[in-house]
Amino acid sequence: MFRINNHKKYMKKIALLFTLSISALINADTLLHVGNLLDTNNGEISKAVTIRIKGNKILEVTKGYSTPKKNDEIVNLKQSYVLPGFMDMHVHLAQEYVPKAERRSKIEPEYRALFAANAASKTLMAGFTSVRNLGDGGMETISLRDAIKEGLVIGPRIFTSGKTIATTGGHGDPTNGMPKDNYSPPSPEEGVIDSPEDAKKAVRQRYKDGADGIKITATGGVLSVAKSGENPQFTDEELNSIVATANDYGLWTAAHAHGKEGMKRAVIAGINSIEHGTYMDQEVMDLMKSRGTYYVPTIMAGDWVAEKAKIPNFFPALVKPKAEKIGPQIQSTFAKAYKAGVKIAFGTDSGVSAHGDNWQEFILMTNAGMTNQDALKSATIETAKLLRIEDKLGQIKPGMLADIIAVQQNPVEDISTVENVIFVMKDGVIFKDNT
The missing domain is CATH 3.20.20.140 (Metal-dependent hydrolases)
Structure with missing residues (x-):
């Protein structure tokens, strides 16, 4: 009986730790520290910003490089030019x-x-x-x-x-x-x-x-x-x-x-x-x-x-x-x-x-x-x-889907830089990171 009872307590602890780990991961965000964020609507560049992503959506875009919370993932795009997919x-x-x-x-x-x-x-x-x-x-x-x-x-x-x-x-x-x-x-x-x-x-x-x-x-x-x-x-x-x-x-x-x-x-x-x-x-x-x-x-x-x-x-x-x-x-x-x-x-x-x-x-x-x-x-x-989805895609704004890419130079000044896309995120998932 002693072993069985301890085994049950042990399994409960494991289950609790697993639940807490999953919860932490679910609550974790992805932070893109962006050196140059391109506004595709007007061609302007915002320097040193953070794009916070939760799940498959952009949660917020803020000035400066935000400090991550526990379990947040940081992606360093400080040397890149970032724009919508x-x-x-x-x-x-x-x-x-x-x-x-x-x-x-x-x-x-x-x-x-x-x-x-x-x-x-x-x-x-x-x-x-x-x-x-x-x-x-x-x-x-x-x-x-x-x-x-x-x-x-x-x-x-x-x-x-x-x-x-x-x-x-x-x-x-x-x-x-x-x-x-x-x-x-x-x-x-x-x-x-x-x-x-x-x-x-x-x-x-x-x-x-x-x-x-x-x-x-x-x-x-x-x-x-x-x-x-x-x-x-x-x-x-x-x-x-x-x-x-x-x-x-x-x-x-x-x-x-x-x-x-x-x-x-x-x-x-x-x-x-x-x-x-x-x-x-x-x-x-x-x-x-x-x-x-x-x-x-x-x-x-x-x-x-x-x-x-x-x-x-x-x-x-x-x-x-x-x-x-x-x-x-x-x-x-x-x-x-x-x-x-x-x-x-x-x-x-x-x-x-x-x-x-x-x-x-x-x-x-x-x-x-x-x-x-x-x-x-x-x-x-x-x-x-x-496509009638301008409320979901086409810009990097809070509430939009997290479709984000990066290139090495400012494409407004040098369009040829789009030949080499070095970072690709779709729906909040990173598929390519050559930064």
Whole structure:
């Protein structure tokens, strides 16, 4: 009896100590001692501040280097420039374009899912803590989004459209280029529509699948095996049906668009963002400004396809002339749109180019005339507004989610420093610390 009683007392003590230890850890905060804190809203730098983080949120931002409480963790960022995690509004995590000679003849959904997980890790390590994935073959990034939330996989916060919605033969029709005997006409559930009723069904299916938003291909595209890269591919009635149904279900909408007419129709229908926007003119810009439509330029994609078009046999025969014509135009369109005051949200179309190189878009944007400060704002504050989460992300303020990165130099003065992100925190968890 003596031993049993003592054993019980011992176990009670162990349980108490364990409970106290867990409680201490739960109550512990993470303190970032920051030498230079960048306000992405105005470009100003605050010197010597402490960011106190509890759980996945920023608790407070105070002047000076606060003294830690017992069990608090201190992270020394006194020599760094700290700013909110970047957000990329146009990626394709489950793919990456390769030359025709290297293209796999068979790609299983399981392979795409594993590829997406690898791409997600690269993207997060590059300082992009949130992305909007626009277009999948199936459920890859919907599943990946959930796996990342559950801590099973490392990657950025994902907002995904699932499968793209296209029209028969349009950019996004998965049967383009296939022998007719090898497929049955794809359905709205599979992402191909030809009427307003089809459009409703396709949007509702994406809601059922768990998508966060809707991506449509309002015009032809560069990399699809189809002749035109710019013709309009939806009727006004189809577009109205898509946008109205998406609004009913609380889904954002994004339109791939190169040609003017397709852009114009999409903007008038109420689309939230235009992707690429190659042949955008003043009329379209004025429409976008009046309706608050965002422009996601993806200059990287245009630059990349223009360069690759110079390599013999890199692209299929139908793709090469489109890459040569459309690719070089995007940067000049971006310069005009920025000067005109169109709202711009950062996006790369990574998956055309390599994942993890997303930072290069900053260089292309600033080379086209955008200020460094506005480029940084486009990847933080403006992207958060486009996603309707500006109360959670885009700035380092009390109550916001703790998505925080650091670089070695002041990016407002030298934008090239974003190539080397040395610290990455997402949701209060440190994923990279090379300080």
